[in-house]
Amino acid sequence: MDSAAPEAVPTPDAPLAPDDPLHAGWQPLPPRARALFVLSVAPSFAVPALAAGFVLGHLADQRVLGAGIGVALGAAFGLWLGLRQFDRLQWQLDESGLAVRRGRLWQRETRVPATRVQHLDLKRGPLQRKRSLATLVVHTAGTRHGAVTVPHLDGRDAEALRERLSRQIDDDGA
Incomplete structure (x- = not known):
């Protein structure tokens, strides 16, 4: 089979066959979607972490450092969580x-x-x-x-x- 040939999209009126790619059981998201998926999750953790870091930094009289650490930790957690969620969506x-x-x-x-x-x-x-x-x-x-x-x-x-x-x-x- 020629690897450069485009894959055929099944016709909507054809029954699902066992060898149909849409009938092959649980399907993961394509690997090229990983970065977009993670980008959609990670920022939601950076903003609350920024606020928490800013408050903690304010208490220690190091607002900028606390905010920076908060953003870094929030983004790292969001990245980790986004990768985990990507692998678990089917x-x-x-x-x-x-x-x-x-x-x-x-x-x-x-x-x-x-x-x-x-x-x-x-x-x-x-x-x-x-x-x-x-x-x-x-x-x-x-x-x-x-x-x-x-x-x-x-x-x-x-x-x-x-x-x-x-x-x-x-x-x-x-």
Whole structure:
């Protein structure tokens, strides 16, 4: 097989075959999404750590040093946590719908039956477009949360998932 040939995206009306890449069990995010995933997590820890470092630095009369240490520790923790979360996020498509699994210690699995899908969105920011990534947003009906988001999917996988789930919506409505 020629490694330069583009992979075929499955047609939305074809049944899921066992050798279908969308049916291969739990799928991780692509490695090229690692940096974007970590960048989306790390800053959320740097700001509170900055505040804590500033307060501690103020108490020790070393505000700038305390703030710098706080930011460094917060960013380091955010980087570590982002890498861990990246490795623990997986998705799966089967005949009943989409499932997303997150976490290790507190593992959370969200299953979206195809019959509950209302509509689907693909989002692509400039950094995602540069890396051929996309975020799939599945809007659901009658659930506690109104949408399930799968960030930084491979662009072709995201499009194939959207088409497959859209087709299931159309088939259920007919």
